[in-house]
Amino acid sequence: MIEEASAAEDSRVAARDDEEITVFSSPVRDFELDLGDGEEILSSFCEGNELSFNYIPDKVVAAINAGGSSILDTSFGIDFVDDRFFSGGDVLRTAEDIVDAQEPSLYRTARYGEVTYALDGLESGDYYVDIHFAEIIFTNGPPGMRIFDVYIQDEKVVSDLDVYGRVGSNRPLILLNVRAAVDGGVLTLAFRGVVGNPTISAICVHRAPPLAKRTGRKPRPIYELALENCQKQNARRLTFCEQMRDKSRGAVTESEQRLEELRNECHQAWISVQESNRQAEKLRDELSVKSLTVDTLANAVETQVLELRDLKEKEMNEKTKLKLAVSDAQRKVEELRILYSLLSKDARDCICSFPDPHGMVSAVQALVNEQKELKKRLLDESQERKFLYNKLIEMKGNVRVFCRCRPLNASEASASSVSLVEFDSARENELVIRAGTNPKKLYKFDRVFTPEDDQPEVFADTSPVVVSVLDGYNVCIFAYGQTGTGKTFTMEGIPGNRGVNYRTLEELFRLSTVRKGEVNYEIKVSVLEVYNEQIRDLLTTPSQAGLAPKRLEIKQDADGGHRVPGLVEAEVHSMTEVWEVLQSGSAARAVGSTNANEHSSRSHCMLCVKVRGENMTTGECTRSKLWLVDLAGSERVAKSDVQGDRLKEAQNINKSLSALGDVIHALTTKSNHVPYRNSKLTHLLQDSLGGESKTLMFVQISPTEADVGETLCSLNFASRVRGVEMGPAKKQLDSSEFFKYKQMAEKAKQDVKTKDDSVRRLEDSLRTTESKLKVKEQLCQSLAEKVKDRDKVAAELELQLATEKKARLAAEVALKEKRLKADREGSWDRADRANAEEALEAAFKTAASFHPKENSYRQPLQERALENELKPLSKDEKAPKVLGETVLCKTRTSIPKIQMVLLRFYASLHTQG
Numbered sequence: 001m002i003e004e005a006s007a008a009e010d011s012r013v014a015a016r017d018d019e020e021i022t023v024f025s026s027p028v029r030d031f032e033l034d035l036g037d038g039e040e041i042l043s044s045f046c047e048g049n050e051l052s053f054n055y056i057p058d059k060v061v062a063a064i065n066a067g068g069s070s071i072l073d074t075s076f077g078i079d080f081v082d083d084r085f086f087s088g089g090d091v092l093r094t095a096e097d098i099v100d101a102q103e104p105s106l107y108r109t110a111r112y113g114e115v116t117y118a119l120d121g122l123e124s125g126d127y128y129v130d131i132h133f134a135e136i137i138f139t140n141g142p143p144g145m146r147i148f149d150v151y152i153q154d155e156k157v158v159s160d161l162d163v164y165g166r167v168g169s170n171r172p173l174i175l176l177n178v179r180a181a182v183d184g185g186v187l188t189l190a191f192r193g194v195v196g197n198p199t200i201s202a203i204c205v206h207r208a209p210p211l212a213k214r215t216g217r218k219p220r221p222i223y224e225l226a227l228e229n230c231q232k233q234n235a236r237r238l239t240f241c242e243q244m245r246d247k248s249r250g251a252v253t254e255s256e257q258r259l260e261e262l263r264n265e266c267h268q269a270w271i272s273v274q275e276s277n278r279q280a281e282k283l284r285d286e287l288s289v290k291s292l293t294v295d296t297l298a299n300a301v302e303t304q305v306l307e308l309r310d311l312k313e314k315e316m317n318e319k320t321k322l323k324l325a326v327s328d329a330q331r332k333v334e335e336l337r338i339l340y341s342l343l344s345k346d347a348r349d350c351i352c353s354f355p356d357p358h359g360m361v362s363a364v365q366a367l368v369n370e371q372k373e374l375k376k377r378l379l380d381e382s383q384e385r386k387f388l389y390n391k392l393i394e395m396k397g398n399v400r401v402f403c404r405c406r407p408l409n410a411s412e413a414s415a416s417s418v419s420l421v422e423f424d425s426a427r428e429n430e431l432v433i434r435a436g437t438n439p440k441k442l443y444k445f446d447r448v449f450t451p452e453d454d455q456p457e458v459f460a461d462t463s464p465v466v467v468s469v470l471d472g473y474n475v476c477i478f479a480y481g482q483t484g485t486g487k488t489f490t491m492e493g494i495p496g497n498r499g500v501n502y503r504t505l506e507e508l509f510r511l512s513t514v515r516k517g518e519v520n521y522e523i524k525v526s527v528l529e530v531y532n533e534q535i536r537d538l539l540t541t542p543s544q545a546g547l548a549p550k551r552l553e554i555k556q557d558a559d560g561g562h563r564v565p566g567l568v569e570a571e572v573h574s575m576t577e578v579w580e581v582l583q584s585g586s587a588a589r590a591v592g593s594t595n596a597n598e599h600s601s602r603s604h605c606m607l608c609v610k611v612r613g614e615n616m617t618t619g620e621c622t623r624s625k626l627w628l629v630d631l632a633g634s635e636r637v638a639k640s641d642v643q644g645d646r647l648k649e650a651q652n653i654n655k656s657l658s659a660l661g662d663v664i665h666a667l668t669t670k671s672n673h674v675p676y677r678n679s680k681l682t683h684l685l686q687d688s689l690g691g692e693s694k695t696l697m698f699v700q701i702s703p704t705e706a707d708v709g710e711t712l713c714s715l716n717f718a719s720r721v722r723g724v725e726m727g728p729a730k731k732q733l734d735s736s737e738f739f740k741y742k743q744m745a746e747k748a749k750q751d752v753k754t755k756d757d758s759v760r761r762l763e764d765s766l767r768t769t770e771s772k773l774k775v776k777e778q779l780c781q782s783l784a785e786k787v788k789d790r791d792k793v794a795a796e797l798e799l800q801l802a803t804e805k806k807a808r809l810a811a812e813v814a815l816k817e818k819r820l821k822a823d824r825e826g827s828w829d830r831a832d833r834a835n836a837e838e839a840l841e842a843a844f845k846t847a848a849s850f851h852p853k854e855n856s857y858r859q860p861l862q863e864r865a866l867e868n869e870l871k872p873l874s875k876d877e878k879a880p881k882v883l884g885e886t887v888l889c890k891t892r893t894s895i896p897k898i899q900m901v902l903l904r905f906y907a908s909l910h911t912q913g
């Protein structure tokens with residue numbers, strides 16, 4: 001029925017006094033009981049004070065050690081199993097002695113609280129239940145601290161049980177043989193607190209004999225008897241207690257009276273203490289007020305003392321400072337005096353060394369004029385250089401045609417094709433075409449490039465026209481020829497072997513750097529293509545291009561120039577930027593078509609470079625344009641071969657190339673009408689074809705037999721362009737005349753060089769003169785400053801002199817009056833005269849030492865002047881009037897005059913005497 005709990009021992013946890021731990025899932029509280037010596041220990045209820053009762057239950061079916069683990073083989077003759085069947089409550093434990101207990105360890109643990117035990121698995125029948133209690137919580141309190149009811153099978157079997165009240169603490173109390181009937185296998189025991197919580201130490205259930213027949217009188221259960229015993233005992237104790245209480249009551253009354261008296265005394269004393277406290281408080285307040293006043297006064301005194309000390313110190317400092325200042329001033333005056341005499345000497349020296357300013361001014365003027373003249377000459381020279389250079393190019397022809405033949409390509413070479421073009425007389429700029437059985441044809445151009453001539457050679461002959469652009473002339477360079485003959489190769493080139501476009505811009509930047517300071521250039525680049533007579537800007541951003549391509553039109557400006565409004569012009573400052581622009585142009589061209597190569601051969605790709613030059617010397621501005629055009633393929637397309645778009649393209653290309661030919665033709669024949677507007681291409685190039693502008697055409701040809709038809713067409717077109725330009729009349733120039741021109745050109749070149757040299761020399765001499773002029777100017781300035789200082793000193797001296805003069809005159813008048821008076825009275829004798837002379841001298845001295853500005857007397861000017869000032873000026877010391885030295889001269893001459901007057905006056909006195 002009851003299983004041995006093997007885990008019981010394991011689950012037991014050693015408890016420490018100050019910790020709360022758990023046992024059987026219940027909180028555990030440990031207690032130390034502290035029972036004083038001689039305290040009355042109340043016995044168990046069983047048999048008076050002695051434990052004469054030997055508890056050995058019979059037929060035990062369940063024995064539980066509440067709140068503890070199993071205790072085997074007890075003196076009760078049974079085994080108590082560990083705590084189980086419970087619900088609710090905590091575990092209490094103590095290590096204290098349990099007195100009068102048959103099995104003390106049973107009572108050292110207890111379940112505490114509103115506890116219910118439900119023992120199941122019991123056979124139906126009658127049972128006795130023994131419940132063991134012990135008050136193991138230290139209370140020391142009165143009885144009644146813990147009172148509870150006991151229920152068995154939901155029937156209250158014990159009311160208001162107070163274990164402490166009955167047996168005291170740490171003593172066992174056993175409720176014996178409480179009968180219970182089990183029907184259904186479960187026996188429930190419940191403990192409900194009335195005051196505080198119940199504590200239960202052990203439960204033992206054993207079989208009970210069936211109840212005897214009803215006698216009509218319910219037998220009293222043993223626990224009632226036990227309770228009665230206890231009550232009797234308590235009654236006895238109560239009586240004893242009451243007797244004791246009566247006895248002590250008298251003593252208490254006495255003590256209370258005494259207490260009352262003492263309290264009264266205390267009260268009186270307290271009142272008087274209160275009073276003296278109040279007075280003390282008042283005095284303290286007064287004291288603090290007084291001490292505050294004293295503090296304030298002390299502070300004020302201290303501040304005043306400090307202020308006084310400060311003032312004294314300041315006064316002392318001031319005094320010392322003043323003393324120092326006075327001595328400093330005296331020293332400075334002395335120094336100034338020395339400085340003054342030195343300066344006087346310097347000034348005299350300076351004046352001597354000062355050259356004639358008139359001469360200097362005229363020299364400077366001459367230099368300035370010379371500089372102006374040089375500038376003018378420089379300008380004229382550069383104008384002449386430009387003019388001569390232009391003439392040189394013009395002599396070569398404003399329209400020049402270069403022919404370039406590409407080499408056989410790899411497939412042609414592998415097919416063992418042979419070149420039909422002969423370059424035997426390429427040095428004479430001639431080439432010959434062998435066209436099958438036809439007679440050989442000879443063509444002559446301004447320059448013929450063989451397949452072996454590479455890009456640098458080609459550009460070497462192109463570069464002179466680039467200089468023209470910087471000189472302010474418009475230039476147009478274009479490549480003409482059948483597709484695949486190297487137009488793009490010549491103009492754009494390939495990576496690592498750049499063509500004319502890149503090299504031209506490179507040369508522009510190089511030259512603009514060389515001329516930096518002389519002329520400032522601003523370069524802008526546009527890239528566009530003309531396809532089917534429509535202009536497309538290749539520098540618009542991709543997004544713009546993706547949306548709707550702008551329709552660009554050509555407009556004429558008020559000044560007659562042509563421009564394309566809305567065309568992007570990228571300002572470039574370096575080749576890196578140029579390269580970026582060219583790349584983005586190429587990229588845009590590729591984007592617009594599915595087959596870039598094919599497309600490019602059917603459109604004209606145009607690079608426009610606008611140059612604005614500002615001459616830093618003259619302020620003159622030039623604007624020029626350079627067109628670099630990669631024309632569409634010139635091949636003729638048989639009309640039967642194509643239809644639709646391709647036909648339209650072919651027609652447009654044909655139209656624009658014919659228009660180009662017509663324009664050049666009209667220009668060179670000096671026709672009244674030049675048909676620029678016949679195509680977009682010529683309309684765009686209008687400014688750069690004709691007039692003073694230079695045109696350079698590359699006619700590109702293929703060397704193979706397959707292309708011979710197109711080659712001849714291209715060569716004929718180019719010959720027409722060149723031939724017309726040279727003009728039949730010009731072509732007829734005999735070689736001697738040509739030689740004459742050549743010599744003229746050579747001479748012009750030489751002239752330019754010599755002039756350049758002389759200009760450079762003139763510039764150098766100008767620079768030297770300018771620097772000399774600067775040095776002289778500085779010298780002038782420092783001299784003028786010194787002279788100014790001298791002026792100041794002279795003015796001061798003159799003022800002092802005037803005062804002296806006045807004083808002397810006054811003294812003279814006084815003396816004269818005195819003498820007249822004495823003469824009238826006839827009392828003027830020798831002694832009088834001596835006295836008068838003395839008095840006059842004293843008066844002079846005093847008057848002379850008075851300084852009107854300083855308002856004090858000092859060393860008379862007369863003396864000072866004689867010491868160091870009034871050395872007569874030499875003839876050549878006379879300063880020129882222009883520098884304002886007149887005042888000084890006057891001063892120098894007036895002092896000796898006064899001396900003379902005085903001497904004359906003395907002499908007269910003597911003679912009169």
Ligand code: ADP
Pocket residue numbers: 405406407409451481482483484485486487488489490494601700
């Ligand atoms: P086009 O622009 O006239 O259609 P390309 O410039 O595209 O002709 O030239 C066609 C091919 O011939 C290219 O592969 C190019 O590199 C090559 N080529 C043209 N001229 C030369 C040359 N002088 N030297 C070497 N290769 C050349």
Ligand code: MG
Pocket residue numbers: 484487488489600601630
């Ligand atoms: Mg091409």
